[in-house]
Amino acid sequence: MSDPVLATESLNKSFGALKATDNVSIDLRPGEIHAIIGPNGAGKSTLIQQICGGLQPDSGRVLLCGQDVSDLGTQKRAKAGMGRTFQISELCMEDTVLENVVLSAMGAENLVWRFWKPALKRPELLERAEAALERVGLGDERETRCANLSHGQRRQLEVAVALTLSPRVFVMDEPMAGLGAGGSKRLTGFLDGLREEAPILLVEHDMDAVFALADRISVLVYGKVIATGTADEIRASREVRDAYLGD
Ligand code: ADP
Ligand code: MG
Numbered sequence: 001m002s003d004p005v006l007a008t009e010s011l012n013k014s015f016g017a018l019k020a021t022d023n024v025s026i027d028l029r030p031g032e033i034h035a036i037i038g039p040n041g042a043g044k045s046t047l048i049q050q051i052c053g054g055l056q057p058d059s060g061r062v063l064l065c066g067q068d069v070s071d072l073g074t075q076k077r078a079k080a081g082m083g084r085t086f087q088i089s090e091l092c093m094e095d096t097v098l099e100n101v102v103l104s105a106m107g108a109e110n111l112v113w114r115f116w117k118p119a120l121k122r123p124e125l126l127e128r129a130e131a132a133l134e135r136v137g138l139g140d141e142r143e144t145r146c147a148n149l150s151h152g153q154r155r156q157l158e159v160a161v162a163l164t165l166s167p168r169v170f171v172m173d174e175p176m177a178g179l180g181a182g183g184s185k186r187l188t189g190f191l192d193g194l195r196e197e198a199p200i201l202l203v204e205h206d207m208d209a210v211f212a213l214a215d216r217i218s219v220l221v222y223g224k225v226i227a228t229g230t231a232d233e234i235r236a237s238r239e240v241r242d243a244y245l246g247d
Contacts, residue, residue: 002030003066006082006115006169006200011050011060013043020046022223023059026201028169033191033200035210039244044203047220048173051201052084053077065168083167083198085158085175091146097157098142101129105164125164132163136190152183159190169198176206188212207245211235219244 004027011024013242016043019045028034036044049055051062053074061070078084091100102125133139136156144183149157155175162170175191176184188209191200204210210217218228221243227234234240 004029004063005065006051006171006201007063008047008051009061009063011062012058013046013050013055014058015121019043019223021050024060024220024223024225026218026225026228028199028201031199032215033195033202033213035202035204035214036220037204037207037210037217042220043223044220045173046223048171048201048203049102051171052082059174077203080166081165081168081198082163083165083170085155085162085170085172091154091157093145093147095141095146096229097133097138097144097146097149097236098126098129100146100157101132101160101164102126104161105129114174128164128166129160132160133157135163136160137186151178152180155179155183158186170194170200170202172200173203173223174205175202176204176209184209 007027009025011021012019013021024047026034026036036047038044046055049176050057053069053072061068063069063081064077064082067080069080072080083221092103095103096168105125105128130142133142135174136159137154138153138160146154146157159175176187179187184206191202191213202210202213216228217231217234218225219234219240226243227237227240229237235245
């Protein structure tokens with residue numbers, strides 16, 4: 001079996017007495033979509049944050065292409081190939097679509113960078129940003145202010161930001177959240193093709209999307225991975241049905 005592109009080793013994170021992630025070890029192999037599912041409050045976003053560097057684990061490690069990135073911050077992890085999209089949008093509403101992609105891809109999270117618009121003249125970055133916008137279907141919206149985008153378009157834009165850095169993995173926290181049926185279907189088709197470019201760790205509540213896309217599914221309950229397997233294996237698991245999916 002090929003080496004994992006992304007792996008966590010025994011990630012632990014507590015908030016006071018609450019164990020938000022409890023010894024979570026998962027991996028992501030080349031070409032695959034690995035979905036993480038589980039009830040609200042199970043620790044999915046906490047796990048994603050630890051993987052992307054937004055939250056420091058109490059113990060455990062994160063490996064990207066075999067390299068220990070546990071001590072790197074979010075920007076350095078992004079540069080190392082961690083492509084992320086968030087459950088809560090971090091887009092800058094007053095900026096245009098194209099500005100958001102370029103500045104986010106540069107790691108322009110703070111205001112000093114945000115005001116440093118000359119960055120937008122970097123041709124290679126502009127080219128990649130425009131190509132990414134084309135791919136997610138926002139090619140015609142590059143001059144639109146983010147504030148004027150629909151919810152679905154903002155989700156597309158977040159994927160474009162991740163794409164611009166040509167990441168080695170995509171890490172996505174509920175990309176379908178708030179999309180209608182049509183939007184979810186379009187994004188599902190898009191993610192299906194994206195896995196060839198880089199594997200995807202996908203936290204998602206939309207079970208139709210999960211069962212359609214995931215090569216493997218891990219179920220997180222109270223911070224613990226209670227099962228990992230194919231869609232059929234997960235559907236057939238008594239423990240998973242009891243804890244999450246229901247009958
Ligand atoms: P999920 O994404 O699976 O819905 P979360 O990772 O957001 O779950 O949360 C897991 C648990 O940790 C929840 O009980 C949540 O209330 C708690 N939690 C998350 N972030 C914090 C925080 N910064 N401080 C305290 N508790 C938190
Ligand atoms: Mg969450």
